[in-house]
Amino acid sequence: MAAPLLTSLTESGGDRPDALTIAGRACSRADLLGAAAAMAARIAGAPVVAVRATPSLETVTAVVGALLAGVPVVPLPPDSGPAERDHILRDSGAALLLGGEEPVGGVEVLPVDPAERAAWTEPEPEPEATGLVLYTSGTTGAPKGVLISRRAVASCLDGLADAWAWTAEDTLVHGLPLFHVHGLVLGVLGALRTGSRLVHTGRPTPEAYAAAGGSLYFGVPTVWGRVAKDATAARALRGARLLVSGSAPLPAPVFRDLELLTGQRPVERYGMTETMITISARADGERRPGYVGTPLPGVRTRVVAEEGAEIGELEVCGPTLFAGYLNQPEATEAAYTADGWFRTGDIAAVEPDGWHRIVGRASTDMIKSGGYRIGAGEVENALLDHPAVREAAVVGAPHEDLGQEIVAYVVADGVGEKDLVDFVAGRLSVHKRPRKVRFLEALPRNAMGKPQKKLLPPV
Structure with a gap:
């Protein structure tokens, strides 16, 4: 005791x-x-x-x-x-x-x-x-x-x-x-x-x-x-x-x-x-x-x-x-x-x-896409391995065929959407690659530094 x-x-x-x-x-x-x-x-x-x-x-x-x-x-x-x-x-x-x-x-x-x-x-x-x-x-x-x-x-x-x-x-x-x-x-x-x-x-x-x-x-x-x-x-x-x-x-x-x-x-x-x-x-x-x-x-x-x-x-x-x-x-x-x-x-x-x-x-980081269950954190870590990426947040957005598609929000310099999609696909299973990449100046965060995914702009 x-x-x-x-x-x-x-x-x-x-x-x-x-x-x-x-x-x-x-x-x-x-x-x-x-x-x-x-x-x-x-x-x-x-x-x-x-x-x-x-x-x-x-x-x-x-x-x-x-x-x-x-x-x-x-x-x-x-x-x-x-x-x-x-x-x-x-x-x-x-x-x-x-x-x-x-x-x-x-x-x-x-x-x-x-x-x-x-x-x-x-x-x-x-x-x-x-x-x-x-x-x-x-x-x-x-x-x-x-x-x-x-x-x-x-x-x-x-x-x-x-x-x-x-x-x-x-x-x-x-x-x-x-x-x-x-x-x-x-x-x-x-x-x-x-x-x-x-x-x-x-x-x-x-x-x-x-x-x-x-x-x-x-x-x-x-x-x-x-x-x-x-x-x-x-x-x-x-x-x-x-x-x-x-x-x-x-x-x-x-x-x-x-x-x-x-x-x-x-x-x-x-x-x-x-x-x-x-x-x-x-x-x-x-x-x-x-x-x-x-x-x-x-x-x-x-x-x-x-x-x-x-x-x-x-x-x-x-x-x-x-x-x-x-x-x-x-x-x-x-x-x-x-x-x-x-x-x-x-x-x-x-x-x-x-x-x-x-x-x-579970509410924001579990993505169900094309029959696969994908953790957003795994995709975020893959993106952060790219030398041009400073911040990354990944969400699932509604998709009429896949159920959800993987969307990445990144803070990065000198890199394009296709480069990042291919970069992730080369490190993880292909079905875990982002379908869309949005570039931001900064991710919304709370006082403890956690990304606030609900405050991200619409896809």
Whole structure:
């Protein structure tokens, strides 16, 4: 059974003045605990609080303070528009918004001061208590509140500490947003639980990563792609122990470039808001481009495929899963199978040795063309192998004869449609070649760097 979520913070030793550095501002773990205790005393008894999740010491103080007080935390994206922001505040029932000065959406704002100090002696809440309410990206409607228990967070972080040999001797470096699982749960609470030093660079630039001197780095494919294009910055990471990529598939060309420049084969992992991290490659094991590894301790997976198909929908169960969607019992019920497995909506394949490959989303990345089932990710990786292609997104478009035809959206220089079609056909089965290629200036992406295929222009 996992230890209480904040045990490592409240009982840790070996503190240092720069145990946490967030966007250039440093503090010790004792300072953070004192400031968080002061916040906990101010909000104790509140039903739910939202936190304006900027990359700052204020955000970390507010989140830890709420967790100390046993008040569920709703991280609010600082760049969310009025409609999304007001929906999250209203739907979550947040009584307070921690951070900032002006009232937002009718919710009282409580400023956060990392210089405040107090003591907190109350015991941690029960492990099954809700620790976080994380909102989905809302690609299929209004964002839904995902209820994450304290036990689930602790189980996820302990599983990753085991897989990545993550200890207090590490210095974790990242510059990811603090309103998602990747940046907040892994990137902040993970450092606090393992006792590792944390350097949040404010923004995840190659220059900032190169200057941080970390042993463990987190990034999304967009970040790693930029690092791989900056040879000087990439070579500065040769002293790192582990480079971890997540939140979207890492293109195989970026994997290879990172290996060449840093001497590191990146570790990929898989998860989503509802499950946190369930599958990962290990620090002491093999790392394969295009694969996310094997299940973490306690996690089980299965692929539900049509007869004869190699790929199908990935379903998971285990201790890291969410407790349901806030105020949406029907959506919660629909997300699970009758025997209790969570339907991820992702298409995957599992090799005989247990290694998982994520093909993409069932709604956008499974293409049925001419009787074949084709994963968009495989075609995207083939396109990205072309030296002129910088970005690629592949979708299936309705076709009266084939059912769907493969359409590629690319960002590229000095190459034509036929060149790319022939290039893919020369690397994959001919039926996997794009039938159409659209050239764009850039792909639409969200805050985590994931391509937003629903925002691509019509074919």
